[in-house]
Amino acid sequence: MTHSQPHNLATLPVAIIGGGPAGLLAAQRLAEAGCRVVVYEAQATMGRKFLVAGHGGFNLTNDEPLTAFATRYGSRHPTFESFLRYFSPADLRRWAAELGIETFVGTSGRVFPTADYKPAQLLRAWLLRLQQLGVSLKTRHRWLGFEGPQTLRLRDEAADTEFLVEPAATVLALGGASWAKTGSDGRWTALLAEIGVSTRPFAPANCGAEVAWSAFFREKAGRTPLKNIALRCGNESLKGEVLLTDYGLEGTPVYALTRPLREALAAGPAFLHLNLKPDLHPDQLQQKLQRPRNGKSLASFLQQQLSLGAPVPALLREVAPPEATADPAMLARLLQNLPVPVTGLRPLDEAISTAGGVPFAEVDGHLMLNRRPGTFVAGEMLDWEAPTGGYLLQGCFSTGAWAARGVVEWLEKSTSVLS
Numbered sequence: 001m002t003h004s005q006p007h008n009l010a011t012l013p014v015a016i017i018g019g020g021p022a023g024l025l026a027a028q029r030l031a032e033a034g035c036r037v038v039v040y041e042a043q044a045t046m047g048r049k050f051l052v053a054g055h056g057g058f059n060l061t062n063d064e065p066l067t068a069f070a071t072r073y074g075s076r077h078p079t080f081e082s083f084l085r086y087f088s089p090a091d092l093r094r095w096a097a098e099l100g101i102e103t104f105v106g107t108s109g110r111v112f113p114t115a116d117y118k119p120a121q122l123l124r125a126w127l128l129r130l131q132q133l134g135v136s137l138k139t140r141h142r143w144l145g146f147e148g149p150q151t152l153r154l155r156d157e158a159a160d161t162e163f164l165v166e167p168a169a170t171v172l173a174l175g176g177a178s179w180a181k182t183g184s185d186g187r188w189t190a191l192l193a194e195i196g197v198s199t200r201p202f203a204p205a206n207c208g209a210e211v212a213w214s215a216f217f218r219e220k221a222g223r224t225p226l227k228n229i230a231l232r233c234g235n236e237s238l239k240g241e242v243l244l245t246d247y248g249l250e251g252t253p254v255y256a257l258t259r260p261l262r263e264a265l266a267a268g269p270a271f272l273h274l275n276l277k278p279d280l281h282p283d284q285l286q287q288k289l290q291r292p293r294n295g296k297s298l299a300s301f302l303q304q305q306l307s308l309g310a311p312v313p314a315l316l317r318e319v320a321p322p323e324a325t326a327d328p329a330m331l332a333r334l335l336q337n338l339p340v341p342v343t344g345l346r347p348l349d350e351a352i353s354t355a356g357g358v359p360f361a362e363v364d365g366h367l368m369l370n371r372r373p374g375t376f377v378a379g380e381m382l383d384w385e386a387p388t389g390g391y392l393l394q395g396c397f398s399t400g401a402w403a404a405r406g407v408v409e410w411l412e413k414s415t416s417v418l419s
């Protein structure tokens with residue numbers, strides 16, 4: 001992490017629109033670089049989705065080596081590798097420590113604040129630090145659009161008045177389009193369209209999958225976990241635990257497969273393939289299933305031979321052809337490759353994150369809008385997606401830091417042209 005020495009960059013403040021993690025980190029970095037900064041947030045409080053993330057475990061980042069980390073951003077991985085090098089997972093942990101919040105590495109490299117800290121404490125400490133740095137935090141201030149090349153139109157919702165500001169530069173960090181009640185409602189796409197920036201339609205990422213279970217199965221299976229399974233969509237597969245729900249499937253492996261699943265759904269009928277015994281060699285599995293059943297029901301035979309209890313027999317009855325359970329070879333193949341027909345993804349508003357937003361073709365290497373010099377974009381409003389595991393918040397922090405650096409360089413260039 002590199003800090004510029006504080007100096008007077010511009011007399012006009014830099015406007016940050018959106019008080020989520022991307023916007024607040026951009027604000028902090030700019031203030032540390034000597035800029036005057038004002039954050040405008042539409043909601044009554046800053047960082048609402050950040051707090052929601054906190055209630056769900058608060059997985060701040062991941063301890064994975066950086067090159068592997070970058071691959072989590074799919075086709076965007078070379079670009080993200082440079083963002084991550086600039087503000088790395090280690091920088092994020094240092095940032096938290098500087099706010100007095102210690103972190104630890106949990107399972108699969110996930111990084112969390114230690115149990116002593118509540119999400120609200122981290123946010124409170126951060127907002128206090130921003131105020132100490134002189135950042136002006138304005139809640140209930142909604143950005144309404146652009147006015148000419150440098151001016152922004154805003155509404156002070158408490159005072160019920162509209163006004164114009166002309167900042168030295170602007171960082172838009174308006175979030176994606178899920179959990180609209182936190183403020184991330186995606187309505188900003190219309191404001192960018194006014195200046196000719198076309199956005200990619202939002203789509204749910206990291207969300208559950210819908211399956212048209214029979215009424216019998218819904219009643220029989222209820223909300224049941226399937227532990228130690230592997231889930232596959234096309235060529236992508238991962239191990240973990242899924243939860244059967246009355247509308248389909250939830251769980252980390254399902255979330256991580258939303259992108260290929262979305263593509264499969266767009267192309268025609270889509271399936272998630274369950275491997276219920278991922279650690280058993282297919283030959284061993286078949287051998288176990290060839291043992292005599294001695295009149296046992298399928299449920300007790302699967303329990304005895306493979307420790308597969310409820311809801312596996314009901315699931316087999318639901319999605320496998322009836323003759324398959326009687327044939328050991330066919331049953332063995334099914335247990336390691338059970339096709340579950342998926343009818344759709346859960347609604348956008350329920351998703352942990354969203355794909356779509358501002359395409360990278362609309363910004364330059366510093367995340368500045370090509371169509372509006374001096375306006376930068378950061379966080380989830382950019383068109384990228386990543387799985388859960390700390391990759392989302394890290395992506396927001398790293399793009400926030402990178403956009404702030406872009407602002408500083410742009411202001412320095414503008415100042416040197418003027419002098």
Ligand SMILES: Cc1cc2nc3c(=O)[nH]c(=O)nc-3n(C[C@H](O)[C@H](O)[C@H](O)COP(=O)(O)OP(=O)(O)OC[C@H]3O[C@@H](n4cnc5c(N)ncnc54)[C@H](O)[C@@H]3O)c2cc1C
Pocket residue numbers: 017018019020021022023040041042043046047048049050052053054056057058059060061141142143144173174175176178179182183184185188351352353378379380381389390391392393394396
């Ligand atoms: C249930 C849940 C759990 C999650 N858990 C994790 C996790 O454990 N780890 C992880 O890495 N990620 C997690 N995430 C994802 C993470 O919270 C988001 O990716 C992140 O908050 C996005 O940050 P952002 O700054 O880009 O946008 P946001 O946090 O969405 O902030 C954008 C802000 O812009 C404001 N805004 C929008 N329009 C305007 C306007 N016109 N004028 C002014 N302000 C405006 C909004 O009110 C909002 O506060 C979770 C998300 C959810 C929903």
